[in-house]
Amino acid sequence: MSVDVTGVDRDTLVRPIKTFSNRYVAALAVALGLIGVWLFFYSQQLRNGLIVTNLADWGSGGGVPWGLYIGAFIWWVGIAHGGIILSAAVRLLGMDTYQPVARLAELLTIAALTCAGIFILIHVGRPDRLVTSVLPAWPTRVQWSPLMWDVTVITAYFVLTATYLALTIRYDVNRLRDRLPNRLEPLYAALTVGYTETEDEVVERMVWWIAFAIIIMAPLLLHGGVIPWLFSLLPSMAGWHGGVQGPSFLSIALTSAVSGIIIIAAAFRHAYGWEELIPRAVFQGLAKWLGFFSLIFLWLQLQQVITGIFAAPTTLQHATEVKISTPLYWVAIGLVVLAMLYAFATALRPDLFDIRALVGISVGVLIGTLTEKVLFVVEGLQHAHFALYDGVPGQYVPSPVEISAVLGTVGIVVLFFLVVSKVIPVVELHAIEEHEEVDA
Amino acid sequence: MSTDDESMYTTVDEEDRQLLEETEFDAELGAEMARDAQRVAADELSEVEFYRRYHDRILEEFDVDDREIAIPDPDEVDADDVNAVDRVEEAFGGIGEALRDVGGDDAESRRSVMKKGAAAAALGLSGLGTAGATTGGNGTAGAGGDDGEGTRWGMTINLNNCDGCLACMVACNQEHNLSRGANWMYVFSFEDEGQGDETNFLPRTCQHCTDSPCTKVCPVGARHTREEDGLVLTDYDICIGCRYCEVSCPYGVNYFQWGEPDVPESEVDDDHQIDDRGRWVGSRPPEGVMGKCTFCVDRQDGQMGEDLIGTTACEEACAMNAIHFGDLNDPESDPNQHLAEYRDGQENDTSTYPNRKGHTVSTFKLMEERGTEPNVQFIGNEPSPHAEQVEGPVAYEDVGLVDDRKEVLDRGAAANGGEEA
Numbered sequence: 001m002s003v004d005v006t007g008v009d010r011d012t013l014v015r016p017i018k019t020f021s022n023r024y025v026a027a028l029a030v031a032l033g034l035i036g037v038w039l040f041f042y043s044q045q046l047r048n049g050l051i052v053t054n055l056a057d058w059g060s061g062g063g064v065p066w067g068l069y070i071g072a073f074i075w076w077v078g079i080a081h082g083g084i085i086l087s088a089a090v091r092l093l094g095m096d097t098y099q100p101v102a103r104l105a106e107l108l109t110i111a112a113l114t115c116a117g118i119f120i121l122i123h124v125g126r127p128d129r130l131v132t133s134v135l136p137a138w139p140t141r142v143q144w145s146p147l148m149w150d151v152t153v154i155t156a157y158f159v160l161t162a163t164y165l166a167l168t169i170r171y172d173v174n175r176l177r178d179r180l181p182n183r184l185e186p187l188y189a190a191l192t193v194g195y196t197e198t199e200d201e202v203v204e205r206m207v208w209w210i211a212f213a214i215i216i217m218a219p220l221l222l223h224g225g226v227i228p229w230l231f232s233l234l235p236s237m238a239g240w241h242g243g244v245q246g247p248s249f250l251s252i253a254l255t256s257a258v259s260g261i262i263i264i265a266a267a268f269r270h271a272y273g274w275e276e277l278i279p280r281a282v283f284q285g286l287a288k289w290l291g292f293f294s295l296i297f298l299w300l301q302l303q304q305v306i307t308g309i310f311a312a313p314t315t316l317q318h319a320t321e322v323k324i325s326t327p328l329y330w331v332a333i334g335l336v337v338l339a340m341l342y343a344f345a346t347a348l349r350p351d352l353f354d355i356r357a358l359v360g361i362s363v364g365v366l367i368g369t370l371t372e373k374v375l376f377v378v379e380g381l382q383h384a385h386f387a388l389y390d391g392v393p394g395q396y397v398p399s400p401v402e403i404s405a406v407l408g409t410v411g412i413v414v415l416f417f418l419v420v421s422k423v424i425p426v427v428e429l430h431a432i433e434e435h436e437e438v439d440a
Numbered sequence: 441m442s443t444d445d446e447s448m449y450t451t452v453d454e455e456d457r458q459l460l461e462e463t464e465f466d467a468e469l470g471a472e473m474a475r476d477a478q479r480v481a482a483d484e485l486s487e488v489e490f491y492r493r494y495h496d497r498i499l500e501e502f503d504v505d506d507r508e509i510a511i512p513d514p515d516e517v518d519a520d521d522v523n524a525v526d527r528v529e530e531a532f533g534g535i536g537e538a539l540r541d542v543g544g545d546d547a548e549s550r551r552s553v554m555k556k557g558a559a560a561a562a563l564g565l566s567g568l569g570t571a572g573a574t575t576g577g578n579g580t581a582g583a584g585g586d587d588g589e590g591t592r593w594g595m596t597i598n599l600n601n602c603d604g605c606l607a608c609m610v611a612c613n614q615e616h617n618l619s620r621g622a623n624w625m626y627v628f629s630f631e632d633e634g635q636g637d638e639t640n641f642l643p644r645t646c647q648h649c650t651d652s653p654c655t656k657v658c659p660v661g662a663r664h665t666r667e668e669d670g671l672v673l674t675d676y677d678i679c680i681g682c683r684y685c686e687v688s689c690p691y692g693v694n695y696f697q698w699g700e701p702d703v704p705e706s707e708v709d710d711d712h713q714i715d716d717r718g719r720w721v722g723s724r725p726p727e728g729v730m731g732k733c734t735f736c737v738d739r740q741d742g743q744m745g746e747d748l749i750g751t752t753a754c755e756e757a758c759a760m761n762a763i764h765f766g767d768l769n770d771p772e773s774d775p776n777q778h779l780a781e782y783r784d785g786q787e788n789d790t791s792t793y794p795n796r797k798g799h800t801v802s803t804f805k806l807m808e809e810r811g812t813e814p815n816v817q818f819i820g821n822e823p824s825p826h827a828e829q830v831e832g833p834v835a836y837e838d839v840g841l842v843d844d845r846k847e848v849l850d851r852g853a854a855a856n857g858g859e860e861a
């Protein structure tokens with residue numbers, strides 16, 4: 001399936017920058033509102049400490065020291081990782097169909113990584129020490145602590161993504177300069193500093209290599225590696241241990257990321273009348289990817305459940321039994337099953353396909369993956385190998401402070417897209433035009 | 441071995457480090473050697489070990505190891521030999537001098553030495569002490585086994601003696617100014633399969649594991665093993681409060697300081713908080729930082745008097761003689777002695793069954809299969825996976841303790857009041 005959008009003109013591409021509507025203001029208000037709610041609650045945490053969360057100590061304390069904050073951290077990192085993997089795949093494998101959403105995926109990566117960072121910041125007890133303690137410890141600790149691996153890899157790959165974006169943006173800004181607003185001139189000048197057309201070819205190659213690096217890193221270091229290793233390497237919690245966590249986390253990341261891209265692409269398409277620029281076929285293709293990743297997600301869940309209950313060691317069996325008797329777990333699984341069924345059904349009967357339904361399904365998937373991640377963290381902690389603590393009553397329901405942070409970060413992502421779309425083209429020029437040949 | 445003022449070696453402080461850095465030689469190596477040399481002088485490290493440890497690196501750095509020590513017969517090593525310090529001096533010019541000054545038997549007060557150490561720690565230089573420590577195997581105390589060098593603090597807890605009175609919990613709480621529900625010492629009462637409704641008890645401290653996952657996972661090296669004696673401690677000045685140590689510990693012994701501590705800083709003496717390396721590791725943690733049982737580090741450092749070295753608050757409070765604290769590397773120490781005596785008292789019939797072991801005493805370490813090498817051993821029956829916690833003869837509330845910390849914290853959360861935790 002290949003779709004030709006090369007007929008679309010440059011004016012369409014810069015439409016978000018040129019227009020300003022009431023709907024835009026409304027969206028801005030909603031985003032700022034969400035952020036405001038979170039900041040209101042977060043100020044309480046700043047004043048009183050983490051006690052305003054519903055976290056507590058596991059063990060005799062009967063609580064969980066990691067909860068929604070960490071669950072949401074993994075979720076955002078997953079969306080980010082999935083986003084960049086998909087965009088890298090588009091570039092690497094030349095999947096031109098998806099070129100119109102490649103930059104959206106990259107931008108989503110940057111925004112989601114920022115949110116993940118925020119969750120680390122608000123999770124720790126002494127955010128003021130993040131620099132003073134982490135930097136000096138880095139050389140000696142990076143070989144030991146999976147958390148340090150995370151910080152390292154996430155930073156490295158934030159840099160990769162930003163480089164990637166910056167390089168491709170230079171090309172576009174330079175060519176669309178006459179259509180971009182003058183008041184942002186200094187910014188554009190900074191973005192394109194030292195640009196000459198001869199760099200295009202070099203950039204093209206660099207981008208390819210960066211994409212290559214990202215694809216290679218994905219299973220080894222990103223969501224298939226360091227993030228699941230945060231949990232799967234520990235000797236303490238039955239539900240966390242084991243080699244399946246890597247593939248499982250990666251499948252969740254990809255499922256969430258496709259959902260995120262679908263929602264954002266649909267929003268832009270709807271808001272700016274981009275039916276031509278992001279045609280229906282792109283969404284049909286994304287739906288198939290969503291179905292495929294959902295299937296893998298479900299398959300890996302099945303692996304864990306079956307090995308956890310058939311003849312598993314006592315503590316793992318107990319943890320798995322608790323997991324499958326939790327209604328919320330089945331809600332999460334159900335939402336993903338629904339996505340898979342919808343994707344496959346509409347692949348067979350394309351006339352059933354509807355972009356609005358797909359967006360609804362994608363929202364469901366994101367709720368499902370967030371739920372699964374939080375349950376993974378929380379239930380893992382509630383059923384340790386040290387079974388004597390099972391007698392300690394303990395329930396964890398995230399406090400308003402914690403829940404507001406999820407809303408706040410969603411607000412941040414919305415705000416990010418609203419702002420960025422007014423500054424640079426969120427769909428790259430390559431989507432509508434072949435590369436210009438340059439005589440070096 | 442004692443850890444009194446004489447033998448106290450110090451953190452290499454900022455000034456000395458700069459001095460070291462100004463030489464063209466490896467400052468790291470110099471600092472490490474100086475520290476270990478002090479250890480040799482304090483008889484905490486054998487000269488042979490000192491030589492072995494640095495020989496290759498010195499050769500690499502100077503092409504010649506002019507420490508020129510013929511490997512001495514270990515039996516002849518003079519405990520008071522301070523030559524090691526001089527040898528460092530030879531290698532690094534006058535720096536050993538400077539270092540010895542900080543070692544300060546008289547020039548500087550103990551307190552100011554501590555302060556210097558703390559300053560260095562705050563600058564993150566304490567990574568010096570943690571890099572090796574966290575590998576678990578290199579420390580003098582790390583090796584495990586009764587023949588290890590140096591001190592390895594640990595416990596033998598005799599469950600057959602424990603009657604669940606909770607006196608140890610109370611004592612620990614008071615001594616370390618813990619907030620409500622932060623039960624560094626925790627006594628389980630439990631019933632087990634096949635034992636009817638007989639109640640058993642299990643006092644649980646931090647196991648001060650030799651191969652501790654908590655020190656491995658700490659991203660900033662705040663949770664570390666103190667090399668001199670194997671204590672697993674948290675540097676309150678460095679900890680970022682990520683709680684990774686807490687989730688990695690198989691025993692659930694960590695208690696985070698979620699809000700303001702119940703006992704304010706002004707009421708806690710520095711002596712209880714700053715250890716002999718000048719690091720803030722003792723008493724309850726400040727807000728936003730992780731705490732857990734320290735095996736009464738202040739006592740082991742002699743801060744509460746010479747007599748209390750080698751004791752803990754819980755041990756002292758236990759009227760049933762269940763808790764035995766001491767140096768596991770020393771066959772004469774209380775935990776080793778108690779176990780030996782207890783075994784002697786329960787001889788097995790080896791005349792009829794010559795292949796049986798000599799006693800009928802069952803011992804265990806908690807979840808040894810997790811590979812943590814705990815330094816607490818128990819006499820008695822290990823709780824089975826089916827053991828269930830039950831109410832004990834003395835309720836936690838009866839002695840002024842809180843069991844379910846979550847409740848305290850939730851009340852704090854509802855009130856948004858920091859004072860609650």
Ligand code: SF4
Nearest residue numbers: 646647648649654689
């Ligand atoms: S018991 Fe837990 S906290 Fe204590 S040393 Fe072992 S792993 Fe660390």
Ligand code: SF4
Nearest residue numbers: 658679680682683685
């Ligand atoms: S809570 Fe503190 S001591 Fe524990 S792992 Fe995090 S930084 Fe280290």
